[in-house]
Amino acid sequence: MLSGHAQAIDSAPVKANASMDTFELKVPAESLEEHLHKIRHISTKDKEEYSERKA
Numbered sequence: 001m002l003s004g005h006a007q008a009i010d011s012a013p014v015k016a017n018a019s020m021d022t023f024e025l026k027v028p029a030e031s032l033e034e035h036l037h038k039i040r041h042i043s044t045k046d047k048e049e050y051s052e053r054k055a
Contacts, residue, residue: 028035 030038
């Protein structure tokens with residue numbers, strides 16, 4: 001942040017219509033461990049491809 005006294009607010013109207021009657025438990029499609037394993041595999045593959053292109 002910059003030092004100073006000026007402040008700005010950016011806002012957008014958001015319609016909120018929450019009700020305790022409509023709450024629903026959201027269950028992820030895969031476990032956290034499965035997701036992290038997949039992401040790490042993709043990340044490793046990207047690093048390998050980048051290294052090959054750079055050489």
